[in-house]
Amino acid sequence: MSPRFMRSQTDRVIAGVAGGIAQRFGFSSTLVRLAWVASVFFGGFGIAAYLILWIALPNGPQPTAAMRIVEERYARGEISAAELRQIRSDLQATP
Numbered sequence: 001m002s003p004r005f006m007r008s009q010t011d012r013v014i015a016g017v018a019g020g021i022a023q024r025f026g027f028s029s030t031l032v033r034l035a036w037v038a039s040v041f042f043g044g045f046g047i048a049a050y051l052i053l054w055i056a057l058p059n060g061p062q063p064t065a066a067m068r069i070v071e072e073r074y075a076r077g078e079i080s081a082a083e084l085r086q087i088r089s090d091l092q093a094t095p
Helices: 017-025 029-043 046-056 065-075 081-093
Strands: none
Touching: 017 029, 017 046, 029 046, 065 081
16 A cells, blocks of 8 residues: 555546546556545536646656566456555565
């Protein structure tokens, strides 16, 4: 789990806000995006909240080439979420 909120550089559709929140809490980014859509239709605050977070949250770190490959393999279903988390932690621990 990342120590603070940041916009995702790899899991983004518009600005990476939903991807960053999903990454921070360990949720699926699809679920976070569905929550944004629901908040737009049912609460009306979703667009304003997204824009505020887009401005307020810093960009996350640029992924390394190894991390991009691992995330692509996860997106294709070649590795599980647990394997992705393990590889992420291994890559972040390596200097």
